[in-house]
Amino acid sequence: MKVALATAAALVAAGGAHAQDLAVQPLVEARLRSEHVDQQGLADTADAVTLRVRAGVSATRGRIAALVEAQGNLAIVDRYDDGLHGVATRPIVADPENVALYRAQLQYRSKPLTVTLGRQRIALDDERFVGAVAFRQNGQTFDAVRVEWTGVAGLKADVSYAWGVRTIWGIDGMGARQRAVSGDNVFANLSYASPVGNVTGFAYLVDQDEGAVQGFRLSSQTFGARLAGSRKLGPVTLGYQLSGARQRDFRHNPNRYTADYRLVEGSLEHGPFRLGAGQEVLGADRGVALTSFQAPVGTLFKFNGWADKFLITPPDGLRDAYATLGFNKAIAGPFKALALQASYHRFDSDRSVRHYGDEIDLLASVKIGRYTFAARYADYDADRFATDTQKAWLQLDWAF
Template sequence: MKTALSLAALAVTTASLAIAAPAAAKPGDPIKVNDDLTIDPIIEGNLRWEHVDQDDLGRDADAVTMRLRAGAEATTHGLSLLAEAEGTLAIGDHYNDTIPGNNGYLGAEPYSVVADPQNVELNRLQMAYQGKSAKVTIGRQRVILDNARFVGNVGWRQNEQTFDAIRGQAKVGPVALDVTYSISQRTIFGVDSPNQHFDGNMILANGSFDVKPLKITGFAYMIDYDTRVAFSSQTFGFLASGAVPLGGGAKVNFKASYANQQDYKLNPVHYSADYINAELGASLAGFGIKAGYEELGSDGGVAAFQTPLATLHAFNGWADLFLTTPANGLRDYYAGASAKIGNAGPLKGMKAAVVYHKFKSDYASIDYGQEWDASLGFAVAGYPVLLKYANYDAKAFGTDTGKLWLQVSFKY
């Protein structure tokens, strides 16, 4: 890749700065003001370089962005108030941030997309009450359900996804219930984007029964957009997951999920599509392997299963070619391995992972392509550092895509 030397230089510079810097303060307990009031400060940041190389574009994208979040949560007698601001600075902006008109371009900028626009916004502003077995939260808040496959905060991107909502959570023994009513999805695209938020009526219901080693969750997600009506849908399904210890530190992990999705409210396209996911893995002495199959079905090529509230980067390849499911649907056959390497000099807690994906359509069995993903994470002087790579080899969908990331973060 043309930027291999740049990557090496940036990696050395980042590690050198981290070694020279004082150790990051460990996130501690909230500050006790008096017997009844505590204040928990929120200070965190993430510096990232992202490089994108796509064959159908003449100019590679290079984004250097810095994200900061700052705020505080005050708590007294179970009642809490949280306020948090979020800002992203585009230090190097040779990328398409998806906002028309930025940097003088009236249309799309002549680079590949990196969806981290420069941005300053109110990320969260919420009030909550926590009882012995229940909690109610109202306001702009983070909502992550299960593994974030259907509802998440899009935590990989610099600007976080939150919701203007009221949320109730309760847990009695092995039974838990989580219900959210939201009127607005606050997206990752920033305050200057026409897609800054999508309003509507969203009911997100999730109930689980956890009896080790098995946890079964049922869910119902009804999304009624005001304007984004092509993504209005009703989804009902379940997720079963767990881990079985085998002795000697070994264990087997499993996951199985099924859901059906249909059009809802103002969606002009009538369809019914299924979702299937099955995954089996094993781990021993810091090493892990997994293999799985995920299907986002299609109704005869008319429309496909969509997950518009999900943390999509975590699924179907880090190159992000399938953020919107093609009309013919998607079948993802994947396998991966991971290892906890440990310490190597100043590099602490090293972890590595590699994942392979083979993509096909659900309808007509079209060969979309394949992808390799790899990551290496470690801490230097208390600062987490992450190096990631994704390479998508296109067949009948998208274009050959290579992505490279290097980031360092802190949290107090």
């Protein structure tokens, strides 16, 4: 980390003498969001209005680039439990106040090879297993060295060693919600652009080396493969995804378990309309807590419903059968894009196939110039897991 920061400072300082060789780019973005949560079983609702700002600079000379970026999150309205502070009578909104270094990285880039060292975002494939958790105000980054190689046409190798995960809980993180989780993590991803789609083999070794975080029980080794592609069928585009993986315990994990993962998804697109359906299965071993398939460093908000009822997979696993109807259209003038989406999820256990509940998710967003306005709604109807929950968001994003 010190090397990345020192190099960034050296590049900027050298700009005075060699300004023609140095490209400096400011990084500024902001997000204002209101989140309301009504959860059965809790006496009070949660209302959070938060403002997240990120600011930094990138400097590039030839094949070398350095980047430094800070972030801060302010709770303007704080009638919520942020996971670290607040009363237990209100639902959790996982956006605690925070001021921290978000990214600080040094990068070497040539045509076949990119090497990135320092605090950085890492998002692999659809972010199911390794992601940046972009929806939460504080995001997730990795203290890591990452090597990406594209020396053979159609082939990409992507390997990272991360010794720290900077979590969404920020500088006040503690207990089971640490601000950073150390460990020897390895994320290896080999993909090939085949005629039928992008074929990926992966190995993700997650080492959660903090006893306070579930007693080391989130450490796992996951090996699998994924196919994602599309095919034009006249006026319609057929999209498809297939994925399978097997997960076992790793390093200091006291549990001994094996759990499987399966994903089958298909979609049809015609003009601005998209209809999709699929099933995702996070398998279970023997019905004991944290012996089901887990993804502790993935972007979990994107999967299994926006009500966030399945961030930790239940002991008996999860089957998520879902359908989505979407509309996306580029618009002339200042209105750059309009997006509408409605999704339905049916959740069941993998063991014994018991019905957990159902969820409906709705989204509307429009981009105007540098601004993006979005409204979301999630309604989880519980049967045999968790409790009825409704969430609503209004969000404004701005980027320089």
